[in-house]
Amino acid sequence: MSSSSEIPALSLFCFSDVARDNFADKYEQLLSNARLADALNFHAIWTPERHFHTFGGMFANPSVISAALAACTQRIGIRAGSVVLPLHEPLRVAEEWAIVDNLSHGRVGVAFASGWQRNDFVLRAENYRHRQQVLYSSLAQIQALWRGESVERHELSLPAQPEPITLKTWPAPFQPKIPVWLTTGSNPDLFIEAGRRGLNVLTHLVSQTREQLVENCVAYRLARRQAGLDPTGGIITLMLHTQAGKERQTLLPRLKPALTDYLRAFMALSDNLSQSPTSDAEQNEKKQAYTLRWGVEKYLNHCGLFGSAQECAEQLAQFRQEGIDEVACLMDFGMPQSSVEETLRTLSTLL
Template sequence: MKFGLFYFANDSTEEVGEGRYDVLLEGARFADEHGFNAVWTPERHFHPFGGLYPNPAVVGAALAVATRHISIRAGSVVAPLHSPVRIAEEWAVVDNLSHGRVEVSFASGWHPVDFCLSRGSSYVNRKETMLETIETVRTLWRGEPVDVVDGTDNPATVRVFPPAVQPELPTWITSAGEAETFRMAGAAKAGVLTHLLHQDIDELAEKIVAYRAAARAAHDDWDGRVAVMLHTFLGDDRAYVRDVVHDPLCAYLKSSFHLIARSVADVGPDFDVDSLHEDDVDFLVERSFDTYFDERGLFGTVDQAAETVERLRGIGVDEIACLIDFGVDGKLALDGLRQLDELRRRFQ
């Protein structure tokens, strides 16, 4: 099992000041020095939930010069919001700055308002657009030309510069848990980046089986790879860990509640998240906390977290992307990396 760090901070303060990216940079340096596999940063827009990360390529450039070994990963680039030419250009720069350590997970998008950035890309057809974008980016990454339409509506051919260091772009597809997306990733020869927000471990196991089958059917001698994002904080005592993470994780879940509720297809057409009373939201968040703490995160002691890792390894997960910046005090989050490194060494 490989381990990386994942970032998705809730930036709810509007105060001007320094230090917003200290946990990111210090955590990445620790992971780089201690043999972690990757550091992931997302793409988020127009909301405090994930608000530190509107452009993973910009953040990736900072990480590239702050580290020496660790993989610099987008988790994710929202493909329909951008020109594939621009995606290839930006990440080729990061690949050069990092001496060939870039990997990109592509996502189709989950919030309609984000598509105000897309210049006409349809929210309804976002998955098809994502697949088309991936193939175009791969072509450009290899240094091959692609056909475009210029500003006068005439055909043109372009290549991107600088040339990337890696001859092929290591590619992932992000899935919130849809089985079809897993199969799509396998057919596209892409890894899967997923989480346990809308699925439990048993459900994930079934989807990994389908993913591996699709990968083997489409590509000889390639079985794919699966990374799972988990909220993470480890300590020497489970009760202490629960006390530390309870309030910040509940606040974090509450800050994302409306966004996530609107993105889940099975809530029903008559469900109006805005009609919920504050007490109802607090009740649902508290129940969610119990589920996350007990079943869908890496919390507690190293021994307790190891049980979760063993279970995930048993269903075919290759990597765990540990989300550490969900509101725990920055110093505590960084101090907890020592126990996380102990866990990582057990599975090295």
């Protein structure tokens, strides 16, 4: 997708913390924002998959939400960011997303992830330790099924009594090929693997610096070239916390408390991966307080898209030069609905 456009394509990314919210109201806001982004000519709308936590907890099934988004919009891309593939039976993933693809008349795209939150794997505990391998094997099945091919399965076989069965899934999708993103943070190996396999990339700045992102973008393009693919093809999508309208300095007093609460919730979600049961509680608390302060400053100063239309245009142009094809703007991190709408309308002037 790489082109001479001065700024990346602009999309909407939804990932709100819903600890104290009315869920019905939040879903209505989601649909309202999707309709507005659709009318304003945004490129796509992304929704994640999250389980068992208030952080992103309203997004327990991206295919269900995407079906609703498909029904209430006309042209905007409908994207999952991401389906945690080792939690799912690939046959069901192919079925569900083919339905959404038909409902949307071919607007579906799916980012697949191996998963990182340990508690999620109570759904498929057997896949946790080998989740990266399961991701690729399941993806191969989904891509084959999407093309209308059959897959052979052996789950009904007994010891010494093989009973393979051959299956196709229905409905047939609207698109002949499913657009696929591989989700990764800072891991250069995953950028390279995505490039080698001809996949797009969905990434973020939670665990990488801008300099690392540039290096990873270069590695992705090189991997495509070495695999015999067009190095300028493929899409690198970057999720960015975003608020636009007033000048950046005017926005900062409202942004800081919203980002602090949002990142605190994210850190709580990450706790069971970063701490052992025997960790010192006081030491952990001090470390978390420091990490939270550092994280807020990082986003405010280096890793967010904040400011007036002109300020955002300048930041977006820089990201485009650094190799980013699409920016997925995360706006629902605690800012009021009026600010989200103002952000959408402001950014639409750049489209």
